Amino acid sequence: MTDAANNIVMNTEGGLPQMNEGETPESQRIHRKRMLTAAFRLFGKFGFDEGVAGHITVRDPEKTDHFWVNPMGMSFKQIKMSDLLLVNHEGQVVEGNGLLNGAAFTIHSHIHKARPDVTAAAHTHSVYGKSWASLGRKLDPITQDSCAFYDDHAVFDDFTGVVLDMGEGERIAAALGDNKAAILQNHGLLTVGESVESAAWWYITMERTCQAQLMAEAAGTPKLISPESARVTHETVGSEFAGLFSFQPLLSVISAEQPEMFDED
Numbered sequence: 001m002t003d004a005a006n007n008i009v010m011n012t013e014g015g016l017p018q019m020n021e022g023e024t025p026e027s028q029r030i031h032r033k034r035m036l037t038a039a040f041r042l043f044g045k046f047g048f049d050e051g052v053a054g055h056i057t058v059r060d061p062e063k064t065d066h067f068w069v070n071p072m073g074m075s076f077k078q079i080k081m082s083d084l085l086l087v088n089h090e091g092q093v094v095e096g097n098g099l100l101n102g103a104a105f106t107i108h109s110h111i112h113k114a115r116p117d118v119t120a121a122a123h124t125h126s127v128y129g130k131s132w133a134s135l136g137r138k139l140d141p142i143t144q145d146s147c148a149f150y151d152d153h154a155v156f157d158d159f160t161g162v163v164l165d166m167g168e169g170e171r172i173a174a175a176l177g178d179n180k181a182a183i184l185q186n187h188g189l190l191t192v193g194e195s196v197e198s199a200a201w202w203y204i205t206m207e208r209t210c211q212a213q214l215m216a217e218a219a220g221t222p223k224l225i226s227p228e229s230a231r232v233t234h235e236t237v238g239s240e241f242a243g244l245f246s247f248q249p250l251l252s253v254i255s256a257e258q259p260e261m262f263d264e265d
Helices: 025-045 102-114 127-133 145-149 166-176 196-219 227-237 240-246 248-257
Strands: 008-011 055-059 066-069 085-088 093-095 120-124 153-156 181-184 188-193
Touching: 025 055, 025 066, 025 120, 025 196, 025 248, 055 102, 055 196, 066 102, 102 120, 102 166, 102 188, 120 196, 127 181, 127 188, 127 196, 145 196, 145 227, 153 166, 166 181, 166 188, 181 196, 188 196, 188 240, 196 240, 196 248, 240 248
Parallel strands: 153 181
Antiparallel strands: 055 066, 055 120, 066 085, 085 093, 120 188, 181 188
């Protein structure tokens, strides 16, 4: 089954939808760039932009030591697929026109190097994420949705300013470890996935989870889900498939609302 509006290709083998990016590097590249563009538009729609801060990257399917990223200084709300930059791990823009965000390169290049399983990574300065990050704490399993991050996120507690030092990029990647997300203390949230769709969804739901816990703690003392139940719930709501599939309703809406984002000129 193919959705022409967003170029998603899904099959239903075994009764569960699965993503198929295509058979060639070119078709895979187009799919990843379309999903990256849609993720930026959604982040803009949800108000995750903050000036020139924030970036999402996706590994190129052929040049695996290169990634696609947004140009610095362009609003998430206006990014088109043709605006994306292709950057190598030396920080050189090899395709596209625009400025490369130094922090984007420092953080994402080290994550892509350290985690071959990571296809995409997302980081912005969203309000609830950076508010929760100021506490220097992991999120608690207080809701079904928060269990997506149970034993699957870390805290990087070494804020030293804007991340332009390569050593700090290495430390962030080390702190992330094998997790799907990290809370960068005094900074914001970082999520990763095997697809743009899952990385973007983890960011969206992690931001909402921060909001929910801030609200719950303002009202009282939240009751925690037991470790056993949290682990079982994580297997359902925290899987790569869950992240990929949860992104689809949002993708369908933004593709219908803003189809011009896929223009290639």
